[in-house]
Amino acid sequence: MTRGTYLEPASLDEALRLLAEHDGAALVAGGTDLVVGTRQGKRTLPETLVAIHRLPGLDGIAEEDGALAIGALATHDAIERSELVRGRWTALADASAIVGSPATRHVATLGGNLANASPAMETGAPLVVFGAEVELRGQGGSRTVPVEGLWAGPGRTTAAAGEMITGVRVPAPADGSGSAYVRLEYRRAMEIAVVGAAALVTIGAGAVSDARVALTAVAPTIVRSPAAEGALRGREPTAEAIAAAAAAVHDAATPISDVRGSDAYRRAMIEVMARRAIDVAARRAAGEAVPIPATMTVGGTR
Numbered sequence: 001m002t003r004g005t006y007l008e009p010a011s012l013d014e015a016l017r018l019l020a021e022h023d024g025a026a027l028v029a030g031g032t033d034l035v036v037g038t039r040q041g042k043r044t045l046p047e048t049l050v051a052i053h054r055l056p057g058l059d060g061i062a063e064e065d066g067a068l069a070i071g072a073l074a075t076h077d078a079i080e081r082s083e084l085v086r087g088r089w090t091a092l093a094d095a096s097a098i099v100g101s102p103a104t105r106h107v108a109t110l111g112g113n114l115a116n117a118s119p120a121m122e123t124g125a126p127l128v129v130f131g132a133e134v135e136l137r138g139q140g141g142s143r144t145v146p147v148e149g150l151w152a153g154p155g156r157t158t159a160a161a162g163e164m165i166t167g168v169r170v171p172a173p174a175d176g177s178g179s180a181y182v183r184l185e186y187r188r189a190m191e192i193a194v195v196g197a198a199a200l201v202t203i204g205a206g207a208v209s210d211a212r213v214a215l216t217a218v219a220p221t222i223v224r225s226p227a228a229e230g231a232l233r234g235r236e237p238t239a240e241a242i243a244a245a246a247a248a249v250h251d252a253a254t255p256i257s258d259v260r261g262s263d264a265y266r267r268a269m270i271e272v273m274a275r276r277a278i279d280v281a282a283r284r285a286a287g288e289a290v291p292i293p294a295t296m297t298v299g300g301t302r
């Protein structure tokens with residue numbers, strides 16, 4: 001058995017240089033996808049690993065010019081606990097709070113979740129409804145892409161060789177907004193979404209002035225549902241309006257069958273998840289303190 005090379009750069013510049021110098025090298029942050037997947041035989045570990053978990057300055061969670069700035073190395077535990085995230089970007093806290101187990105959340109990072117590009121990833125749908133942008137940096141400089149533009153398909157990103165995610169910028173929702181993320185899960189921990197939905201609802205003068213809905217694990221990447229969003233806008237967020245919007249998600253849902261669920265089951269359940277996510281988002285927009293994570297609150301109650 002050949003032994004691979006494990007490199008631990010001390011700075012971002014050094015990490016980018018090593019990434020450029022070692023063809024086929026992979027970054028490893030928390031290692032919960034890369035290393036665990038290798039142990040489970042899902043992939044072979046690349047010849048060279050560039051470990052970034054100790055790089056300084058990439059784990060911040062702060063408000064910058066009214067937007068939320070999160071470093072790629074912020075862990076799900078830190079995101080879930082952040083009062084800033086919980087207060088204004090609540091759907092993201094809902095999502096990070098249910099990743100894996102406490103042990104997973106303490107080491108697993110936002111950057112790793114996004115770069116893994118799984119259609120079942122937890123943080124993708126919330127970031128899509130918030131209109132987040134991802135910063136990619138390579139030796140040649142940095143560029144920003146809308147989060148939806150980061151994914152090319154299951155397990156594939158649009159990042160060029162030698163580029164890494166350094167952070168995410170999440171615009172602030174308008175006043176009068178509430179958000180939520182919920183998923184269908186077969187058990188309470190160590191689970192990934194069978195399907196999931198995020199919603200951002202803005203209410204003004206008693207009616208929905210803006211709405212965004214994104215779906216998890218029903219297409220090759222996280223997708224928005226323009227039909228559900230359109231069905232909500234201009235309407236009072238009544239149970240009937242929310243149910244009608246949820247019923248419209250089938251414009252965007254093209255699920256597959258796999259060991260975790262059939263396409264028909266996913267199609268039926270995505271409507272339920274969308275209804276729950278929109279309902280909680282609307283209640284939060286109205287000032288109701290629905291506990292985080294929303295999945296634990298609404299799961300099985302209706």
Ligand SMILES: Cc1cc2nc3c(=O)[nH]c(=O)nc-3n(C[C@H](O)[C@H](O)[C@H](O)COP(=O)(O)OP(=O)(O)OC[C@H]3O[C@@H](n4cnc5c(N)ncnc54)[C@H](O)[C@@H]3O)c2cc1C
Binds near residue numbers: 032036101
């Ligand atoms: C038991 C268990 C339960 C899990 N449960 C969930 C769950 O409920 N929901 C969920 O969404 N995920 C879940 N996961 C998957 C995983 O924990 C998350 O995707 C996590 O956020 C990955 O982060 P990481 O730092 O560990 O990534 P790593 O394993 O370090 O890296 C993952 C991939 O991203 C690349 N990468 C890492 N950082 C960067 C960067 N900054 N820039 C570019 N590329 C990068 C790596 O090269 C690798 O390809 C689970 C995993 C395990 C083992």
